Amino acid sequence: MKKFTLITSVALFLFTAIANAHGPVRQKAEEQITINAPAEKVWALIKDFGDMSWSPSIAGTKAEGGNTKGATRVLTLKEGGTIKEELKKYDETKMSYAYKITEMSTAKTITHAGAEENVPVLPVDNYSASIDIEAKGDTSVVSWTAGYYRAYTNNNPPAEMNETTANEAVTAILKEGLANLKALAEK
Amino acid sequence: MFVVNYQAVAIVIATAFFSTPLSATPFAYITNQLDDTVSIIDTEQGKVVDTISVSGKPAGVAVAPAGDKVYVSTPEAHGFAVIDVKKREVIAKVVVSDGALGIAVAADGKRIYVADWYNNSVDVIDADSFNIIKNIPVGDSPSGLVVSPDNRWLYVANRLSNSVSKIDLNNLTISKTTAVGTHPFGLTIDARGERIYVANVKSDDVTVLETRRMLAIATIKVNMLPYAAALALNDSRLFVTNQDDGSVSVIDTETLKEIGLIEVGDKPEGINTHPDDRHVYVANWFDSTVSVIDAQTLKIVNTIKTGEGSRAFGQFFGK
Numbered sequence: 001m002k003k004f005t006l007i008t009s010v011a012l013f014l015f016t017a018i019a020n021a022h023g024p025v026r027q028k029a030e031e032q033i034t035i036n037a038p039a040e041k042v043w044a045l046i047k048d049f050g051d052m053s054w055s056p057s058i059a060g061t062k063a064e065g066g067n068t069k070g071a072t073r074v075l076t077l078k079e080g081g082t083i084k085e086e087l088k089k090y091d092e093t094k095m096s097y098a099y100k101i102t103e104m105s106t107a108k109t110i111t112h113a114g115a116e117e118n119v120p121v122l123p124v125d126n127y128s129a130s131i132d133i134e135a136k137g138d139t140s141v142v143s144w145t146a147g148y149y150r151a152y153t154n155n156n157p158p159a160e161m162n163e164t165t166a167n168e169a170v171t172a173i174l175k176e177g178l179a180n181l182k183a184l185a186e187k
Numbered sequence: 188m189f190v191v192n193y194q195a196v197a198i199v200i201a202t203a204f205f206s207t208p209l210s211a212t213p214f215a216y217i218t219n220q221l222d223d224t225v226s227i228i229d230t231e232q233g234k235v236v237d238t239i240s241v242s243g244k245p246a247g248v249a250v251a252p253a254g255d256k257v258y259v260s261t262p263e264a265h266g267f268a269v270i271d272v273k274k275r276e277v278i279a280k281v282v283v284s285d286g287a288l289g290i291a292v293a294a295d296g297k298r299i300y301v302a303d304w305y306n307n308s309v310d311v312i313d314a315d316s317f318n319i320i321k322n323i324p325v326g327d328s329p330s331g332l333v334v335s336p337d338n339r340w341l342y343v344a345n346r347l348s349n350s351v352s353k354i355d356l357n358n359l360t361i362s363k364t365t366a367v368g369t370h371p372f373g374l375t376i377d378a379r380g381e382r383i384y385v386a387n388v389k390s391d392d393v394t395v396l397e398t399r400r401m402l403a404i405a406t407i408k409v410n411m412l413p414y415a416a417a418l419a420l421n422d423s424r425l426f427v428t429n430q431d432d433g434s435v436s437v438i439d440t441e442t443l444k445e446i447g448l449i450e451v452g453d454k455p456e457g458i459n460t461h462p463d464d465r466h467v468y469v470a471n472w473f474d475s476t477v478s479v480i481d482a483q484t485l486k487i488v489n490t491i492k493t494g495e496g497s498r499a500f501g502q503f504f505g506k
Binding site for chain 1: 432473
């Protein structure tokens with residue numbers, strides 16, 4: 001049995017060296033920004049789940065269900081493609097809400113390991129995020145955090161669907177979104 | 188590549204059978220997946236007293252019954268690491284297979300069980316030699332593992348087959364497989380080995396399995412994305428981590444009804460009860476903390492900072 005394992009390991013190892021195999025590990029992205037505006041003013045800009053015009057990467061939002069748990073929105077991206085999200089938590093007093101991606105359109109199709117793979121517009125899987133505002137006197141601190149897996153859920157991911165790609169894409173959205181929110185709130 | 192370090196192992200094994208509890212203080216071993224570390228919590232001091240470096244994205248955890256070793260699954264190193272609790276260092280790295288995540292140790296400490304979610308199988312490993320005794324094909328994407336207290340059965344959650352298999356440890360074959368909820372993940376067994384509580388990630392509920400007949404006797408709705416569960420107070424209360432709600436559901440095991448919801452940290456995952464049978468420890472993946480719940484009052488009594496991405500999937504307390 002040991003012999004068998006050893007052979008498998010070696011074979012695997014050789015394969016690993018080429019493909020850089022990894023088991024999916026949940027990834028995390030956290031961004032924070034201090035805005036020189038009262039929390040209420042910032043909250044007013046983001047509090048409608050059905051309006052994501054404060055984010056520069058979003059061209060339009062189509063929503064159903066308002067700000068109650070279970071509400072949905074379909075975001076149309078400026079670069080093309082759609083993301084459907086569901087509201088999971090909403091707390092007016094804490095000025096925070098949480099949501100999940102439930103569906104995404106395909107950005108492109110690639111061939112990997114002999115199969116066709118659809119790369120989603122945001123190269124992640126099982127994505128959930130939350131945003132909250134903390135009042136600090138006349139200023140506010142906005143935190144936007146996300147937990148997700150890489151888009152490729154099997155072993156040996158293609159570059160378009162690995163952890164690095166997922167992290168870069170998510171971090172960019174969070175950073176740009178918060179920077180734009182700051183600009184809007186400080187006007 | 189197979190077993191990197193033999194030398195320390197022989198010494199440890201020689202003393203394992205005579206080992207008394209190493210200290211009056213129970214320790215909790217928390218895997219921090221994003222940090223490649225394991226935090227050791229001294230539960231009397233209520234803080235992390237040591238951090239061990241474990242490469243390969245440590246996730247699953249199982250403490251040997253003798254309390255002398257901790258087995259930590261390392262999916263990205265395709266196996267598990269063995270921690271010597273006295274030395275507080277990794278004394279061996281064992282390569283098992285591609286997607287090693289769920290890990291459990293036999294009630295007599297002689298075997299280690301590792302579930303591989305890519306290869307759809309469970310490996311049975313000799314705890315002395317680290318040789319693979321057998322590879323048992325199970326359902327799709329096996330995750331949580333639990334051994335019966337009498338060391339007679341091993342149960343495995345087949346996440347993508349939506350079932351739980353019961354493996355006969357005498358002949359290492361599956362004796363029965365039962366359908367549960369959608370995407371079962373963590374398994375918890377009671378002290379008598381009569382019931383198993385299955386956390387179903389996708390159907391947001393817990394299946395109660397009667398082990399003898401492998402019969403689902405109840406399904407209890409919890410909150411969002413339940414990950415795992417722990418029993419406390421003489422198995423009278425079940426605590427279930429709800430990942431997407433940052434909460435723990437409390438279930439009365441007699442009425443099988445939810446009797447409370449406790450707010451913990453963000454993305455709670457691994458959950459275990461302290462040997463005092465009263466304090467429940469919850470690893471909050473997103474916050475990189477551990478919440479300590481008093482099972483009687485249902486209040487948080489402590490929050491302990493750990494490392495990045497605390498997962499602690501499995502049995503992280505020595506019994």
